[in-house]
Amino acid sequence: MRRQGATGEEIVEALIANSATFEKKTSFSQEKYKLKKQKKYAPKVLLRRPFARSICEAYFKKNPARIGFLRVDTLSLLLSMGNVAANSDVLVVDMAGGLLTGAVAERLGGTGYVCNTCIGDSPYPMDIVRIFNFSNEICKSIVRASVSDVTSQSETSEQSDQLESACNMEIQSNEQKSSSVSMEDISLSSENGVSDLILEANHSPVNKISKSHKVGEKASQETLKLWKENGFSSMIVVAPELDPWSFVKDLLPLLSYSAPFAIYHQYLQPLATCMHSLQVRKMAIGLQISEPWLREYQVLPSRTHPCMQMSGCGGYILSGTRTATNASSQQ
């Protein structure tokens, strides 16, 4: 029928007419059948403005490995525990493809900085930041710096120049965010979820005032100096493949005194050892390991209950506050 050019609605009608069991179904069941067939033959797609929550949900559903299995409630906790606010300087270790960097930048609103740092030599990919469709102002607040840059504040070396050319990305950004257009019905077909978002980011609306701005430029010497003098306001780590303690001990001294931090991991054990090490060395207090639990509900007349499907694990978070350590209190 499709080849003959029949519309989706017509196909669904035909399926219902030909179905042997349709008449015998209850009205609830008929509704369910119809929706299922509609989804397959007459998909309706809704364009939405990209925001951290929808981007995270889309990736978690379609390709969670890319974002380190970071669930949306876990991401929201990281942002709160990391005290992300305008005018903050947030240090991030982002191995979630840029999702964390983007989410922090969104909450900074163009003020302050997100410093995306990497453990080792090769910078982590930040492709997902493009999907946020940020304005120039916000793009400028996203910078990269290697751990050595921030700790020793060395002069630009050849190595860091290579880093810069490797990770600069051209981004088409507009002054206005693309507004959402609502179709007649609201079914964001999940198969199209992620590709729709990417589509939206690439097909910038007709507005021709598009400047390209590079996200993830190397932090300037001035900025590095500022961070060295004042320290970072907070730190958020999403490095599900690494052992946290191995690098947290080097990064924590970069934070201002009394700055909060949040470390995400897929597994509990590495966080437990990290927490213990921090406690023993009195580097942080208010340490807590939390595991978020999220359940969605279906609310319909006489059919209200939690959804049948649920995510089993959103990972674990170690949060705490950095203490003002002097040489004397360190053993």
Place this chain on the structure above:
Amino acid sequence: MLPTDPTKKISFTRCIKEGDLVIVYERHDCMKAVKVCQNSAFQNRFGAFKHSDWIGKPFGSMVFSNKGGFVYLLAPTPELWTLVLSHRTQILYIADISFVIMYLELVPGCLVLESGTGSGSLTTSLARAVAPTGHVYTFDFHEQRAASAREDFERTGVSSFVTVGVRDIQGQGFPDEFSGLADSIFLDLPQPWLAIPSAKKMLKQDGILCSFSPCIEQVQRSCESLRLNFTDIRTFEILLRTYEIRQWRADCGQGTGGGSAGSIRHKRKQHLIEGSGEKENPNNSTVMARPNGEARGHTGYLTFARLKCLS
């Protein structure tokens, strides 16, 4: 509290001054908010702490009492404030707060309407999310509570981003002056469905509403009312499970109870560790984690909805 004021922003160079709000940290479950005053002293079971000792020290410092006990002094954040504020009503905690802010898609510059203010726990975090260019207009029908909330916002330094009004939102709805201007609305009311028609008028195109209700019957009624003008209606429940850690030292024989079973277990464990040739861990100890015995079972249901656009 918010880094929008550069003089207040925490940094290596910023020290505690007279008039600052500090969070006195005794233990992770025992903290107090204290305003620093040159001639005051803070008393607790560890002794007396003179505020004058605190002035000039950086936040995050360990300070001592006259008896040699100590506490830490932390810079206030909305998270710490939620844990120390005085409860005039039941409050929202970090799990619900962080999820709400994420799902309401709040960024600096947004205009948020809230009712009821309660003890201002969520309000403080909303202020952080929208500062410095946005604003939170929060309403409570209880005049005394509204006044206490105003005082708290002054104390924590967020009052330039929060306006508290005394109003019965269920009966009167939100003020007309906000029509079509709100990016997001948060409702924590006993009968939120009464406020939903007004919320519809207040929200911008594609604006988001959130309603927090402890009871499922409230949720059902709210959803029914939302279906008319809202879309993407989703209801969630979020909880946090916390873990405690303990170090298990095999050589100290820190096993469960006495008896031969215990000592055999610990000998075996020692043997195993020696066998694997662990040189890096001379203490032969592992850190174990387990969930805390006390857990919160329920706070409330969060229902989110987006205003339908009429094309």
